[in-house]
Amino acid sequence: MKNKLITTALVSSFLGLGVSSAVAQTTITGNLELSYYGLSHEGNATAAQKQHNSRGFGKESQINIANKGKLSNGMDYAAGFSLEMDGPDGSTNFSAAQTAGSWNENVYIDLISGNTTVTFGADHIQNPDRNITNLVGFGYVGIDGVNNLISSYSKSIGSPYSNFGVGVVQNIGVGRVSALYTPGGAATNDILNGLQSNQVDTNESTYELGFKGDLGVKGLDVGIFYNKADKAGQITTNKDLKGQKIDFSYNMGQFTVAGELAKHEGVDTQTGTVSGYDAGPDTHKMKSIGVAYAVDKALSVGYTYGVADSNSVVTNQTADEKINLFAIGYNLGPVTAQLQYKTVDNASNFNGLDAEQISARLATKF
Numbered sequence: 001m002k003n004k005l006i007t008t009a010l011v012s013s014f015l016g017l018g019v020s021s022a023v024a025q026t027t028i029t030g031n032l033e034l035s036y037y038g039l040s041h042e043g044n045a046t047a048a049q050k051q052h053n054s055r056g057f058g059k060e061s062q063i064n065i066a067n068k069g070k071l072s073n074g075m076d077y078a079a080g081f082s083l084e085m086d087g088p089d090g091s092t093n094f095s096a097a098q099t100a101g102s103w104n105e106n107v108y109i110d111l112i113s114g115n116t117t118v119t120f121g122a123d124h125i126q127n128p129d130r131n132i133t134n135l136v137g138f139g140y141v142g143i144d145g146v147n148n149l150i151s152s153y154s155k156s157i158g159s160p161y162s163n164f165g166v167g168v169v170q171n172i173g174v175g176r177v178s179a180l181y182t183p184g185g186a187a188t189n190d191i192l193n194g195l196q197s198n199q200v201d202t203n204e205s206t207y208e209l210g211f212k213g214d215l216g217v218k219g220l221d222v223g224i225f226y227n228k229a230d231k232a233g234q235i236t237t238n239k240d241l242k243g244q245k246i247d248f249s250y251n252m253g254q255f256t257v258a259g260e261l262a263k264h265e266g267v268d269t270q271t272g273t274v275s276g277y278d279a280g281p282d283t284h285k286m287k288s289i290g291v292a293y294a295v296d297k298a299l300s301v302g303y304t305y306g307v308a309d310s311n312s313v314v315t316n317q318t319a320d321e322k323i324n325l326f327a328i329g330y331n332l333g334p335v336t337a338q339l340q341y342k343t344v345d346n347a348s349n350f351n352g353l354d355a356e357q358i359s360a361r362l363a364t365k366f
Helices: none
Strands: 004-010 022-042 052-070 076-084 107-113 116-122 165-171 175-182 206-213 220-229 241-252 255-267 282-294 299-310 321-331 335-345 354-365
Touching: none
Parallel strands: none
Antiparallel strands: 004 022, 022 052, 022 354, 052 076, 076 107, 107 116, 116 165, 165 175, 175 206, 206 220, 220 241, 241 255, 255 282, 282 299, 299 321, 321 335, 335 354
16 A cells, blocks of 8 residues: 655744745554464473463554645754554453553654754664664564563663653765764653653663665674663662664575674663562673575575673573574565563573463554
């Protein structure tokens, strides 16, 4: 289904100030993804983990509204926002986390001069929120939800990209260099930047420096990122939050290889429900490799191996988390289908907490 295109001519005034006429181009796009997963795990008596199975469907749907044109001074501009509606839509207990997509999903106003872009908003600037080594499958490398725990294999290394802030992006030919500053920090309630007492972030200001590009090499995709957030006074941690990541993928016709090295310091890991779970702050180090082969124009297969270690001092939370991921992807034109199988040893660094997950997804864009 082709993008809907709306062209509007604006001849009006704004806040009583005259604005010259301009022509703006607005596009409306979207995507829909439906997935299914099955998860099973078992643990040892020391970690007090129980054997458990779970399964169910998942959904992600998003509408994007984007506008671009010329300013009265000749500069270019772009603006837009997205509405991401996931979770149990329409539920009477719709939580703030489930409605986050209506607040800070790809919200931006960009002022553009040549190769330089100054951007205001959230979830728009280039960022490290990817596990590039999962070349054929979908989602991230780690398995979340094993015994109600979050994988130690980091997704976005504490990136503040989903917080409201200001950034600049410079195109340098072989890639784009970016700098982002957010005044609220990368807190779990970072979407609630406001004046009410229950809408105050729990961390301090955060900044992030990044690069994405091909370095002038066809088929190469490189990402380099560093972020830092000062520790907040009300958080019982003695470390500033820091994230570092370098990743790459290189396509050689039918073959693609990828690698990732990442580090996340000062992690407050008290997100599990298991008694004795380490409350941090920890340092997690992650590394992974991935390979993919395109059998033909439609069918691809891939494999990913990842390891995450932690400096946790909890006795039964010292093992390396090891992940194996096998994936098959099939392109049906307007719809893509993916099937992946994951295994994890020592999930969330818990000794002996092993699991396996099989999942499938259908996705389309319009």
